[in-house]
Amino acid sequence: MINIDNYAYLSKLKKTDPMQKLLFALLTLGVCLWANSIAISVLVLFIMGWVTVCRGGTPPALFMKLLLVPMSFLVIGVLTIAVNASDNPGVFIFSVYAAGTHIGVSLAGIHNAVRLFFKALGAVSCLYYLSLSTPMVDLLGALRRLKVPKLLVELMGLIYRFIFVLLETADTMHTAQDSRLGYSSLSSGYRSLGALASTLFIRAYKRSDELYTALEARGYDGELNVLEEPFNVRWTGYAAAVLVNLALILAALLMPQLTGGLL
Amino acid sequence: MDENILEVRDLHYTYADGTQALKGVTLDIKRGQTTAILGGNGAGKSTLFLNLNGILKPLSGLVLLDGKPLDYSRSGLKELRRRVGIVFQDPDNQLFSASVYQDISFGVVNMKLPEEEVRRRVEEAMKRTGTLHLKDKPTHFLSFGQKKRVAIAGVLAMEPEVLVLDEPTAGLDPLGVSEIMKLLKEAQEEMGISVVLSTHDIDIVPLYCSYCYVMDGGQVVLRGTPKEVFSEAGKIRSVHLRLPRVGHLMEILKDKDDFEFTETAVTISEARKALKQWREAGARTRRVYRE
Numbered sequence: 001m002i003n004i005d006n007y008a009y010l011s012k013l014k015k016t017d018p019m020q021k022l023l024f025a026l027l028t029l030g031v032c033l034w035a036n037s038i039a040i041s042v043l044v045l046f047i048m049g050w051v052t053v054c055r056g057g058t059p060p061a062l063f064m065k066l067l068l069v070p071m072s073f074l075v076i077g078v079l080t081i082a083v084n085a086s087d088n089p090g091v092f093i094f095s096v097y098a099a100g101t102h103i104g105v106s107l108a109g110i111h112n113a114v115r116l117f118f119k120a121l122g123a124v125s126c127l128y129y130l131s132l133s134t135p136m137v138d139l140l141g142a143l144r145r146l147k148v149p150k151l152l153v154e155l156m157g158l159i160y161r162f163i164f165v166l167l168e169t170a171d172t173m174h175t176a177q178d179s180r181l182g183y184s185s186l187s188s189g190y191r192s193l194g195a196l197a198s199t200l201f202i203r204a205y206k207r208s209d210e211l212y213t214a215l216e217a218r219g220y221d222g223e224l225n226v227l228e229e230p231f232n233v234r235w236t237g238y239a240a241a242v243l244v245n246l247a248l249i250l251a252a253l254l255m256p257q258l259t260g261g262l263l
Numbered sequence: 264m265d266e267n268i269l270e271v272r273d274l275h276y277t278y279a280d281g282t283q284a285l286k287g288v289t290l291d292i293k294r295g296q297t298t299a300i301l302g303g304n305g306a307g308k309s310t311l312f313l314n315l316n317g318i319l320k321p322l323s324g325l326v327l328l329d330g331k332p333l334d335y336s337r338s339g340l341k342e343l344r345r346r347v348g349i350v351f352q353d354p355d356n357q358l359f360s361a362s363v364y365q366d367i368s369f370g371v372v373n374m375k376l377p378e379e380e381v382r383r384r385v386e387e388a389m390k391r392t393g394t395l396h397l398k399d400k401p402t403h404f405l406s407f408g409q410k411k412r413v414a415i416a417g418v419l420a421m422e423p424e425v426l427v428l429d430e431p432t433a434g435l436d437p438l439g440v441s442e443i444m445k446l447l448k449e450a451q452e453e454m455g456i457s458v459v460l461s462t463h464d465i466d467i468v469p470l471y472c473s474y475c476y477v478m479d480g481g482q483v484v485l486r487g488t489p490k491e492v493f494s495e496a497g498k499i500r501s502v503h504l505r506l507p508r509v510g511h512l513m514e515i516l517k518d519k520d521d522f523e524f525t526e527t528a529v530t531i532s533e534a535r536k537a538l539k540q541w542r543e544a545g546a547r548t549r550r551v552y553r554e
Contacts, residue, residue, distance in 0.1 A: 009401060135401065137362040161361045164403035207356060213318055214357040217349040218417065219341060219373035226360060227368035227381050229398070 004066070004131050011056040013133035017231040018142040024241035025130040031245050032122040035252035041118035043248065048125035056133045066128050067121065074120055082113035136160045141228045154224045165207070170200055265330050268294040268425055268457045269315060269347075274324035276310055284310035286481040287324070292425065297451060297458040299468050299489075302478035303503030308461040309352075311478070312427050315459070316347040328425075345374055348423035352430040354410035361401045363394065363413050370421040388420035392446060408439040415443070419450060426450070428460040432467065440464065444471045466507045469493070469529040477502060494527040509534045 008014065013021065032044045053060045085103050089095050095104025130139075137157075144153050173196050177183065182192035212220075269292035276285040284307045292298050300308050313319040314326060317333055317340045326333045333343055348370070351357045360366040367388055371381045389395045392412040397405060405413065411431070418426065431447070432440040444467055451458050462468065468475055469489035477485035477492060479502040485492050493499065493510050500506075506514065510529040516522040522541060528534040 005401075009399075009404075014399075135361075137360070137365065137401065157361065158359060161359060161402060165355050210351070210353070210356040211359060213313070214349075214351050215359060215369075216318055217316055217344060217351075218370035218421065219344045221341075221373065224359065224369065225372045226362075226365035227372055227378065227385065228362075229364050 004128075005136065007058055007062065007132050008135045011058060011133045013051075013056040014135065014138075015231070016133070017233050017237060018134050018138035019145060019231075019233070020237040020241060021130060021134050022139065022142050023238060024244070025126045027241060027245045028248070029123050029126040031248045031252070032119060032126065035248070035255075036115065036119060037252055037255055038115050038118050039255055040248060040252045041115070041122035043251065044122035045118070045125045047244065048122075048129040052125075052129045052132050056129075058132050063128065063132070066132075067125065070120065070124055074117060077120075078113045078117045081116060082109045084109050138231075150223065157224070162204075162207075166200070166204060169203060170196065173199065266293060267291040268329060269459070270325075270327040270330075271311070271314075272325040272327065274311070274314060274326065275322045276307075276314060276319060277322050278310075284481055285314070285321070285324075288478070288481070288483055290476050290483055290486070292457055292459055293474060294457050295451065295455055296473040297447070297460065297471055299472040299475040300459065300461045300478060301463075301465070301468065301475055301492075301504055302461070306478040306502070307481040308478060309429055310481075312349060312429055312459070312461070315425070315427055316349055317343045318349075345421060346423055347425045347427060348418035348421050350415050350418050350426070350428045350431060352433060354407070354414040357414045357417065358402050358410060361403065363397050363400060363402060363405070364389075366402065366413060367394075367417045367420050370417055374421065384420045384422065385416075388416040391419060391450060392416040393442075408435050408443075411435065411439075411443065412446075415446070419454075422454065423456065425457045425459060428458070430462060431460055432462055432464045440467065447471070463504075465505055466509075469507055469510075469533075477504065479503075489529060490527055490533075493529045513537065 028044055028048070032041055035041070049060075049063055052058045053063055082105050083103065084092075084106060085101050086092070086106075087101060089097070089102040089104070091106045091108075092102060092104030093107060093110075095102045097103075134142075137160075140153050140157050140160075143156075144150070177192045177196060181188070183189040215224075271288055271290045271292075274285050274288040275283075277283050288307070288311060290300075300311065302308050310319065314321050317335060320335055328343065328346065333339070358366050360369070364385065368381055368385050371384050376384075386395075389398065392415050394409065394412050394416050397409055397413065402410065402413070411434075415428075415431070426447070428447070431443055435443060447458055447460075448471060450456055460472075472489060475487070475489055475492050476483050477499065484502060485495060485498055493506050496506055496510075496514060505511065507529045509531055510527065513522075513524060513528050513534055517524055523544070524537045524541065526537070528537045
């Protein structure tokens with residue numbers, strides 16, 4: 001998670017209007033889910049990969065590696081769809097007889113599974129594009145402009161900011177315990193971890209108190225109002241996002257006629 | 264205009280758990296100068312600071328800003344916090360936003376100024392604190408020293424009349440310390456801000472502060488210019504503090520090695536002057552002796 005965030009700050013697309021990136025990612029995500037077609041999903045995957053790697057400058061190896069993250073979960077999910085049970089062994093390409101029924105893999109099942117596999121991958125690639133090109137801060141700004149409830153956006157911002165502080169504190173404490181042999185055996189490890197968790201909780205509580213004091217000292221009155229840096233808003237960006245998706249929709253509508261419904 | 268921007272009169276403060284943190288503190292903060300509050304851990308410095316901009320309300324006693332007692336009403340507090348800004352010791356407790364720019368803008372936005380004015384002040388504060396190049400970096404990428412600067416910028420952007428800093432030099436490397444102190448000196452001279460700071464870094468006190476108070480157990484036990492305060496070596500040591508290193512050296516030279524100095528020296532330049540005087544005086548006596 002932390003790594004993705006670092007890459008977002010390094011991306012060449014960081015300076016692009018976050019609203020535009022959000023629109024592009026969500027529209028494409030929507031189209032990918034709606035089209036429910038292997039060809040469109042693969043297309044989306046390539047478009048997002050191209051934009052992220054070639055326009056954003058994210059290392060291609062990183063993008064590939066990130067795509068592998070949902071893989072294990074995806075493969076298991078897809079297998080359960082590909083494998084079916086039926087009384088009629090004729091529908092299966094390959095089947096075994098067990099527990100009074102035929103369990104096997106049918107052509108339709110494989111088709112379904114492959115379609116789902118690419119659909120999920122395409123959808124994930126849309127989100128990777130967004131998170132690899134847009135730092136959280138910019139994304140929160142876009143949400144604020146979209147009139148997402150203030151409380152929610154503020155909460156997201158604070159959580160995001162203090163996750164790093166919390167991790168750092170936990171890490172320091174863990175190192176300090178480890179250097180005093182706190183994790184030398186299983187039982188002492190459990191004890192140390194328990195102590196770490198409870199201390200971390202107390203620290204976090206204390207810190208929130210101190211944060212509140214510091215905010216109050218700067219005139220906090222219940223709302224975290226800040227000024228954002230302006231982005232160059234270009235309508236061409238929005239137009240491109242819409243056009244690409246119109247093309248995708250068109251392709252999705254024409255695809256069954258061109259490929260005979262296979263893809 | 265009054266000579267003192269802030270006056271504290273017989274201030275008492277007790278925390279909810281019964282700890283008596285302040286037991287009758289009286290002090291004056293001079294306008295346009297840097298005042299140091301010294302004291303060991305738990306002497307009551309931080310509690311005093313929180314009383315200066317109304318975060319804590321004293322049990323008894325008064326804080327006067329520009330000769331007028333603090334107004335603890337909602338609007339009064341708002342005005343007070345615009346005029347008296349606090350920079351806290353741990354910048355991680357102060358920086359709430361992951362964006363440097365947004366964090367610095369927070370206090371100014373709360374002042375309900377027009378947007379151009381907010382932007383101007385934020386830019387200016389970033390220039391002043393040397394954080395302009397950090398604008399696009401997230402807060403959690405910054406080093407401790409950089410966070411400290413951003414925290415100071417966030418308060419400076421509000422252009423307060425009094426800047427209160429709790430341990431501004433704690434945890435910084437020597438270069439970082441002198442840079443922060445120079446930055447504060449510049450802000451004080453160019454913006455006319457009165458600075459109040461607490462520190463354990465005794466050596467910087469005679470260099471940057473024009474007046475100091477020594478606190479112990481919730482009371483002021485010593486006051487005066489750094490020279491006056493550090494000439495009370497015994498009292499300074501009794502409250503868990505020490506003399507500046509140079510002052511300590513001069514004390515040893517005087518007490519143990521029979522050097523004769525006319526006045527106390529606590530900075531390098533003062534010590535240099537005193538030693539030169541001593542040499543000349545010695546040369547004169549030798550000349551007299553030879554003749």
